[in-house]
Amino acid sequence: MDTSTYINIHNLSRACNECQLQDLCLPLGLSRGDIERLDQIVNRRKPLQRGASLFRQGDRFQALYAVRSGSIKSYATTNSGEEQINAFHLPGEILGLDAIGSGIHPESSVAMETTSICELPFDRLHTLAHEVDGLQRQLLRIMSRELNSDEQFMRLLANRSAEERLASFLLNLASRFELRGYSGQAFNLSMSRSDIGNYLGLAVETVSRLFTRFQQEGLIEVDRKAITLVDRSRMSGLCNLSATASAGEPRHG
Amino acid sequence: MDTSTYINIHNLSRACNECQLQDLCLPLGLSRGDIERLDQIVNRRKPLQRGASLFRQGDRFQALYAVRSGSIKSYATTNSGEEQINAFHLPGEILGLDAIGSGIHPESSVAMETTSICELPFDRLHTLAHEVDGLQRQLLRIMSRELNSDEQFMRLLANRSAEERLASFLLNLASRFELRGYSGQAFNLSMSRSDIGNYLGLAVETVSRLFTRFQQEGLIEVDRKAITLVDRSRMSGLCNLSATASAGEPRHG
DNA sequence: CGAGGTCTTGATATAACTCAATTTGAGTGG
């Protein structure tokens, strides 16, 4: 990999030490010294333009990536050519964990807007994790948390109505923005309606109609990509008050 | 934990070294010596009876568990009291990974039949992973693979028909049985129809009707819990030939 | 042998999809 692909403008080259995302990202819980060691293996790459891909499905796994600013979507293409979005990644989030097992990326990742990325070469990271206990732990923690949110998401897809899915999605985004110090009250969607539909397992038209309805009901205000959550508590209500539970009774079976 | 809960009948006390599940489980890729070290921290517990729980949602996370024989289902209960099954675990599979992050089990696990389990106290495992490189790697690999299969499952829930879901489910079980040396051609379901429905996001009635239909179409033979896959290739066909893709086009957005 | 749960089957309702048409907006070039 040519070093000319790395640039050094100060906003981008800022070390993990000084990065405001530290508390969300891999360095979390590491000592100052250990963060410095981690920092030494991190490559800070030239920002990706909208639509540019970070890696493609089938690529050999070499590094994990952390989003520094901007946003990324990950999707897989089935053999019949359909694409399914698996995740939207915000600053501080790690990509590529699902490739560790097989050594091959099972999905593609593209920037949804101008996005800068930190690259974490995995073999070096792995070696370092061997020496730095907190790093090993943090890697496991991050993966575990991801398993968790996948499970939650599976539950959402398995038995929630379109309304509940979209409401949950918006609230989830809101809280993630807030964690990062942005407003969860008002924000811009970096993804299209069709991306949202694809991600939530809904038709575009359904998403569009729901936005309209949520607005009519005074839950949100929508202007194109700009969303304002007007009545967040009522919206939370939508996520729990699910339809008459048809679920079986997991006791034994 | 009282040592009287551990028993020593040879089938159960057989060390990792001699365990036929070695190649599916945590020891995979470890040297003989390292397996012995792992073995020393493993507790082999008294088998769980059908319906008995291994841990409950909200319990403090202390150990990972490997299924030795039998099967386990994991489910979470929402605040509105509904239960959602997240996974069925077969021999050689690890449970509890989703609790590492928070230190609390986000789901409950119960035996679907008489089941024996190996307990892997996490702090000891973590310490050992520090010394045994292959173990660290294997832990990450296992979690990564799980992320992967979760993603696949999300895709299934997000845009597949009931037919495709059930077909995929049966084929998935079949290949997992085969990995373990059992027949993938003919096997017994340890879970109820309602568990299957819950897991796949379908009503029990739909599952039942599909079993009937699959049988009528000569794809499978069903007798209560006993399933025989008659035409596996045609069944695989069902999983790809999805309905007219309504998916958006993830390019940028 | 009876009771209670599980499974199946049928009839009906409905949420969400599909298809189709229109509107809106963003980007481009004259």
Next chain:
DNA sequence: CCACTCAAATTGAGTTATATCAAGACCTCG
């Protein structure tokens, strides 16, 4: 700066897959 183009989003009408409701059959276990 305006007209034009193309993609994205919205809106409407009609269809359909699957849920829901209801009833009966079948096991399993005590």
